[in-house]
Amino acid sequence: MKATIVVLPGDGIGPEVAAAGVAVLKAVAERYGHEFSFDQQLIGGAAIDAVGDPLPAATRAACEKADAVLLGAVGGPKWSDPNAPVRPEQGLLAIRKALGVFANVRPLKLHPRSAALSPLKPEKTKGVDLVFIRELTGGIYFGAKTRSDTDATDECRYTVVEIERVMRHAFELARTRRRKVTSVDKANVLETSRLWRSVAIRIGQEYPDVSLEHQLVDSMAMLLLTRPADYDVIVTENMFGDILTDEGAVLAGSLGLLPSASLGEKPCGLYEPIHGSAPDIAGLGLANPLGTILSTAMLLRHSLNLPTEAALVEAAVDAVLEHGNLTRDVGGTASTQDVLDAVLDACNAKAEAA
């Protein structure tokens, strides 16, 4: 098949991990006879430096006509002055909004080696296989903001339609899994959460075959570390999802391992690792590329409808996690390139064996 994939490397380790993702997609295309064309565009701090805008019009236009978008990460100390007029992260939020990708899917399926990689006790990581569905284009991230010399505000607003569509996404996904949805909110305090919960209950009635439970976010933060194997699909609002998924990465062993797919009504999705630009290790060849590589598997599956190719990439990552030398964040001594090479070798070996 032919596909156009826009690549947004961004800042810090973004270009290093995005390059690894592209290399994997190129290898897949070659092996299966697909024609993928890669269109690299500016976003984030790199775009601010080049053209003064974290989401240039050309980037937005390219993404809007692409089959899929692969993003590295944005941001860094250079652009983090709290009084700066514009920030790299605004580019990321704007492209999510422009593509209408309201459901951010962040799977946390632990490889057996995570027991050794995670700082948690091995019995905690055993059998963990859950998926976070994080609402991505609403809530406090997108509400009106004010700032004066003496105060500042961020409005948190959710509409029924925004909650309904992400809930349906969660329930549909649960139907393909263990049929359990946990909706996370702060309904004891927030009005938006009370609306969230009432919509969750109503949509849940459309799915009598799926169980629904509610957890308050503070309690969920604790349960995620004490009983993680109990959860199947966890659906939550934008900011709670941001925080809980970084916490979830501790179970896997590193933030560098977790992928994501941001999906909406259209086939074109946005694929990115859940981590940031990691300024502390940028340029050193230490970045773990596996979260991005697993994001390319999600891209193959969800936007290009290539499940065999996606499964090959996932199996190759599994093999590297099983036997391979990993990057420093997960206790190894391998470079980004070493891990990429190991994944490409494993792809070849698995494809030959198939």
Ligand code: NAD
């Ligand atoms: P971060 O995720 O960049 O890094 C947190 C820690 O995890 C660091 O110690 C880092 O070295 C490590 N880490 C992250 N990814 C790694 C990888 N692939 N391999 C090995 N180690 C990895 O979070 P931060 O330091 O709080 O944020 C830095 C910048 O990134 C900020 O500007 C923030 O806004 C931005 N950010 C961007 C995204 C995104 O583009 N999607 C996501 C999160 C943070």
Ligand code: IPM
């Ligand atoms: C993420 C990041 C972003 C978010 C930031 C960089 C805007 O933390 O993708 O998880 O909060 O959504």
Ligand code: MN
């Ligand atoms: Mn985050």
